Amino acid sequence: MKIAVVGTGYVGLVTGTCFSETGNTVTCIDIDARKVRKLSSGEITIYEPGLEHLFQRNLKEGRLRFTTSLVDGISDAQIIFLALPTPPGKDGAADLSYVLGVADELGNLLDDYKVIVDKSTVPVGTADKVREVIARKYKGEFDVVSNPEFLREGVAVDDFMKPDRVVIGTRSERAQRLFRELYAPFVRQGNPVLFMDERSAELAKYAANAFLATKISFMNEIARMCELLGADVDMVRRAIGSDERIGKRFLFPGIGYGGSCFPKDVQALARSAAEVGYPFRILESVMHVNESQKVYLVPKIMDYFKGRLQGRKIALWGLAFKPNTDDIREAPALYIIEALLAEGVHVHAFDPEAMPNVRQLLGDRISYGTDQYSVLEDADALIIATEWSVFRTPDFEKMDAAFAQKVIFDGRNVFEVPQMQALGYYYESVGRQPAAILD
Ligand SMILES: NC(=O)c1ccc[n+]([C@@H]2O[C@H](COP(=O)([O-])OP(=O)(O)OC[C@H]3O[C@@H](n4cnc5c(N)ncnc54)[C@H](O)[C@@H]3O)[C@@H](O)[C@H]2O)c1
Numbered sequence: 001m002k003i004a005v006v007g008t009g010y011v012g013l014v015t016g017t018c019f020s021e022t023g024n025t026v027t028c029i030d031i032d033a034r035k036v037r038k039l040s041s042g043e044i045t046i047y048e049p050g051l052e053h054l055f056q057r058n059l060k061e062g063r064l065r066f067t068t069s070l071v072d073g074i075s076d077a078q079i080i081f082l083a084l085p086t087p088p089g090k091d092g093a094a095d096l097s098y099v100l101g102v103a104d105e106l107g108n109l110l111d112d113y114k115v116i117v118d119k120s121t122v123p124v125g126t127a128d129k130v131r132e133v134i135a136r137k138y139k140g141e142f143d144v145v146s147n148p149e150f151l152r153e154g155v156a157v158d159d160f161m162k163p164d165r166v167v168i169g170t171r172s173e174r175a176q177r178l179f180r181e182l183y184a185p186f187v188r189q190g191n192p193v194l195f196m197d198e199r200s201a202e203l204a205k206y207a208a209n210a211f212l213a214t215k216i217s218f219m220n221e222i223a224r225m226c227e228l229l230g231a232d233v234d235m236v237r238r239a240i241g242s243d244e245r246i247g248k249r250f251l252f253p254g255i256g257y258g259g260s261c262f263p264k265d266v267q268a269l270a271r272s273a274a275e276v277g278y279p280f281r282i283l284e285s286v287m288h289v290n291e292s293q294k295v296y297l298v299p300k301i302m303d304y305f306k307g308r309l310q311g312r313k314i315a316l317w318g319l320a321f322k323p324n325t326d327d328i329r330e331a332p333a334l335y336i337i338e339a340l341l342a343e344g345v346h347v348h349a350f351d352p353e354a355m356p357n358v359r360q361l362l363g364d365r366i367s368y369g370t371d372q373y374s375v376l377e378d379a380d381a382l383i384i385a386t387e388w389s390v391f392r393t394p395d396f397e398k399m400d401a402a403f404a405q406k407v408i409f410d411g412r413n414v415f416e417v418p419q420m421q422a423l424g425y426y427y428e429s430v431g432r433q434p435a436a437i438l439d
């Protein structure tokens with residue numbers, strides 16, 4: 001099939017690459033000329049494990065190409081995916097200007113039947129709006145489909161190639177036939193393609209993210225209770241996760257959820273609810289808990305140093321919002337950094353992939369290490385903000401040699417408490433009792 005993908009950010013690039021991998025001819029379109037130049041010359045623009053290999057192969061074999069021209073990019077496409085940003089607007093509602101702006105341009109450009117697909121996360125009713133905008137200028141036949149994307153960064157290729165489910169919102173039989181064919185190679189037995197109406201598909205995406213965010217905020221509150229009541233959140237997590245009705249995944253407490261999706265999507269769903277006169281109280285609490293969770297370690301650090309943080313040097317492991325990505329959008333580490341800088345702390349950070357992005361954002365307001373050990377030299381404490389696997393299994397001898405103070409505040413529970421106790425660390429984590437330095 002011939003496919004166009006408008007917007008070549010995270011989702012657009014993964015979508016375009018994976019569709020080309022299954023034998024389709026894909027043109028990705030982006031207004032960012034620098035990005036298009038890079039991608040056309042074989043330079044990948046995001047860090048995503050497993051993507052580069054597929055990207056290079058399909059680029060070389062001519063199934064994948066990039067352009068800044070919408071008219072050129074869509075000319076022979078049967079299906080046009082919109083993978084455009086939907087950032088929060090001033091009131092928290094999703095800003096649809098990118099999606100509707102491109103829909104407006106498409107109204108001028110369409111000249112035969114095509115399917116326009118909302119791949120972006122968009123509020124209920126957006127497919128109708130896209131249809132209206134196009135129909136103002138194009139009087140021929142076309143369909144608008146809602147096909148929300150459920151991939152996770154860091155495992156995006158696997159999520160796309162072997163999805164738990166594919167959701168397709170359309171009542172058009174013609175569009176359904178095309179989508180059945182398009183997704184046939186991706187769907188394992190038992191993991192269905194779910195056809196539904198556009199509105200249900202749009203809401204399903206928000207409901208999935210909001211539910212997962214709720215699970216995380218719930219566990220973060222349980223973790224706080226554990227600390228106050230002398231319980232261990234790992235034990236509680238295992239106990240409840242063994243119940244199939246609850247499930248083992250997404251029960252990990254920490255320093256809150258970040259990234260480009262959960263924060264904005266929970267907010268947008270709450271906003272949609274308010275717009276139709278329904279106060280979505282659970283979501284208000286989920287957001288409230290997450291806000292405080294992001295800087296949860298800061299008062300603990302403050303207490304440890306008896307309020308005297310000015311001039312201290314604190315090492316930070318992890319800047320990305322989660323491991324295996326260089327994405328720092330809404331990363332809890334950034335909130336911790338701001339809180340520490342406000343107290344006059346010197347932050348010395350290391351992240352395996354995200355440092356270039358943080359350098360662009362923060363410049364020399366913090367300093368950057370060459371590896372995870374170099375940042376420990378002269379540090380008064382270490383904060384762990386992202387659970388990269390290299391942080392889970394450090395060389396403790398190297399760590400000991402570099403890090404005289406042996407004080408760790410772990411926002412992702414990467415170590416076991418008894419292990420750190422035995423190694424002589426002062427170790428505070430989330431939802432577990434602290435390990436004190438052994439005398
Ligand atoms: N990032 C994720 O993990 C993820 C997962 C599922 C769904 N989503 C949703 O997918 C959508 C896209 O997210 P993303 O993370 O890929 O965004 P992104 O910011 O990484 O990329 C968006 C791209 O669109 C381009 N763009 C903007 N205006 C354009 C225009 N008029 N024409 C062509 N290109 C244009 C930008 O230059 C950018 O490259 C959002 O709605 C998001 O909520 C994201």
Ligand SMILES: O=c1ccn([C@@H]2O[C@H](COP(=O)(O)OP(=O)(O)O[C@H]3O[C@H](CO)[C@@H](O)[C@H](O)[C@H]3O)[C@@H](O)[C@H]2O)c(=O)[nH]1
Nearest residue numbers: 149150151152153250251252254256257258259261321322
């Ligand atoms: O038990 C957990 C699981 C996750 N997180 C945090 O939650 C955030 C989001 O994690 P994850 O869901 O793995 O990352 P995303 O790539 O943002 O993916 C989410 O957002 C995407 C965009 O909408 C969806 O497509 C995915 O299905 C959805 O998982 C991160 O900050 C994690 O640290 C926790 O704190 N505890």
